[in-house]
Amino acid sequence: MAEIISGWFPENVSSFGGEIDALFRLILYVTGAWFILTEGLILFFLLRYRRREGRRAAYVAGDNLRQLAWILVPCLIVLLLDLWLDFRGAEVWAKIKGQVPPSDFHIQVTGKQFNWEILYPGPDKEFGTADDVLMENELHVPASRVVRVILKSKDVIHSFFLPNLRLKQDAVPGRAITAWFEATKPGKYPLPCAELCGFGHTGMNGWLFAHSPEDYAKWAKQQWP
Amino acid sequence: MNSTSPNAESVAHDAEPGFWRAYLFSTDHKRIAKQYLSVALFWAVMGGLTAYLMRWQLAYPDTEVPGWGFIAPDFYNMLVTMHGTIMVFFVAMPILLAAFGNFLIPLMIGARDMAFPRLNMLSFWVFALASLVLLTSLFVPGGAASAGWTGYPPLSAKPEYTGVTWGLNLWLLALALEFASFLMGGVNFLTTAINMRAPGMSFFRLPLLVWMELTAAVIFMLSVGPLIAGAVMLLMDRVVGTTFFLPEGGGEPLLWQHLFWFFGHPEVYVILLPGFGLILEIIPVFSRKPIFGYRPIIYSTIVAGALSFVVWAHHQFLSGMDPRLAMPFSITTIIISVPFALIVFAMIATLWRGSITFSTPMLFAMGTLSVFIFGGLTGIFNGSAPVDIYIHDTYFIVAHFHYTLFSAVFFAGFAGLTYWFPKMFGRMMNEQLGKLHFWLTFVFFNAVFIPMHVVGLGGMMRRISDPTQYEFLRPLQPLNQFITVAAILLLLSQLVFVVNFFRSLICGKVAERNPWQANTLEWRVPSPPPHENFDAIPVVYHGPYEYNSSEAAVDWLPQDRRVTTGAATR
Amino acid sequence: MEAQTLTSQTPSGKIGVWWFLASEIPVFGGLIVSYIVLRLGGAGWSEASSHLNFNFALANTFVLLTSSLTMVLAFAEVEAERPRRVGNYLLLTILLGVLFLAVKGFEYAGEIGKGFTPGAGIFWSFYYGMTGLHALHVLAGIVVNLILYLQALSGALQRHGHRVELAGLYWHFVDVVWIFLFPLLYLT
């Protein structure tokens, strides 16, 4: 079952993506059970109690607690399950959004119509210095390291979306929003914009290059010889 | 008690009105309902057309759309914007609130008309003006609004970001007019229900549809204000140079999102509740049973309405707002499933030990229920903030809200139309065509929107015009094509309804007063009801759902029929 | 055909106006809350606010309060069944409303003359947005009162005296909105 479900998603290469996927599966099991139960009951009642000659419907108005228990108890179960899912969700949310784990790899990504401008601070790890490097639509990072992304926008709202890293965060003009991820596997992953940003929204697509440590060192050497 | 209405003079004219008064400037609530219905059906065709164009482009990008031509990316954005705007504000609300509310509220509560018949006429004409403005906005230079139906600034706030100038201003104006129209309508609904009820029609004898329409009206009236303010602010940003939403002038783009969704989420229930109201009338009639848990349903509706004011930020988990705010909103969002679960369970319990006939209205009612359950359950995924990180702004969301809104607007709308058609037009609709229409709609609807969840989970973003430009979406393309074919078939299936509608209008079997043997007051008057509805104002003795009550000899008991043996229940 | 009898003691018009006002509160409520939230989160607002013409606004507040009084008096004369005086008080209310708008326009002209246009910053956006929307409401009230005044002149108002009360409810609401806007914009 879990395999079929993960088949719907792009490959997960995020350190926290597994927890989002697991929460998705949990909700799917809970809601799936309710789906089968309610739709099954509807179908069963429709067939079982379809009109037949000589049989009259029962007068059951649900106007006393004994009858109402039949719907109130299920509602209570719904409430308890809701709270359970809420608390499971709160844990995952706190882990991902609650605090940004310590990182010495900072990158600034600025959305503009219709590109991602990616600013590397260079070896001095400071933005606004001479060794900064600006690239369009290419985000090079080392795998297995926490990357801190400072998201900005020059014009309208864009949304920084890394499907394989289960990360999405709007980039809002006038704000610097911090996001983070850690790629668990080297590779080239899509980085589309997920918020309507104008006529060039379609095709606003960058790439995340998650390099192995050696490859990353090689790449950095080229940039900052 | 019993003071004469100050509007008596405008209600009590019996003389046959002339053509203009009868058709265009009528103050009769039934005529106004039909006016709303006609305009909304026109917009529904436009909404369907936009859906067709978008679906074609998504399945076969940059090919010529049969019957249309090529679709450029900025035109695609206009389609996206118009589809949402049209369906929510110019189809869903006019059909579910204005048409059914206007037609049924006075009849169901035993009134001759609305409390303010001329205000009612005015609200229709303001709505018609809004429609005209929106239609005009499609043809002005620069094109129609293209910033999405949610119109997020800064994209919507500066013409240079979209290239759209007057199109977007007119779009805002059309929305403002439409809100004004529905505010007038809301004032009318509430005043009518408070002041025009027939003797004996206490609040707890009101049909549930009336409760749902009223709750929807209250929700609308209390939530739309901030968005009206927001629309004024956005228009000022565009026209007089203010910077409410522009950070370069100290403004805040997220402010709009709060104003929009403070209204936008309650708006979902403004649409959903009347849809529920329609099928809550239909299910008891075709099960020959009282609705299960009449009062708990009312309480749940009120609780859901109140909760709907504190969930809005679930649209903004990733907007850049403080992440600590996400959890409270996530919790309220998921908890709101409880009152809706109660209503759903009550509907299911009503079927239990009933005597169920599968006429077209009942089929559509069951379609509404089963489709809504699916949409309600997928809402839990979106409401869970961590899962939303991934599915936000993907087709999973699009699929989800079509399951909730399509069920309320179209399945429940068709249920209502086929059920009250005899009352509205005096003729019966054809059952065979009705059933065919239901099954085609039901099958193709699911064929469109179930795969759409999978497309969304694959990562496909909303509002992109060409998925094939993204390598990772290319494997989903066959599914996109399947969805498009199913969508075209879904649209074509509606022709069955069109044929049935007009055929029945002209040569359907003449309807009697009460073809479904129902209890509520609208079935006690001729079909269609005359001007001013009732010969004499009825006196109400029962709740609306006394089917198979032991008090009556037959299996139904009209609200105004006095039973001599026992006291009236409820 | 017999006329419909009302369910409650309250005339429908009054219920309608109350619901209308209930839906108006969130309009200004949304603006005011937005203003407060943004202002708490940003600097430079007080400085901008100090360029407003406080004395004019204070005088205008009295103008509007007085107009509410004349509106109350108009309705009192309805109940006392003195139609001529109803008309006079309505006219007075209208003139005070016009005076309010004139002063407001004068303020606007002064501010724009000093370069504080709607685009001069976020405070000015809110200033023009909130007072402008309020001024539109005043204008609408003037139009309503003008219609009632003409009806009073023609004698048509005699049968519909309750309309003065309904217009009064709206007029007081507009007044109350100003009572909120004045300190929020001018005093802080």
Ligand SMILES: [Cu+2]
């Ligand atoms: Cu974009």
Ligand SMILES: [Cu+2]
């Ligand atoms: Cu919502």
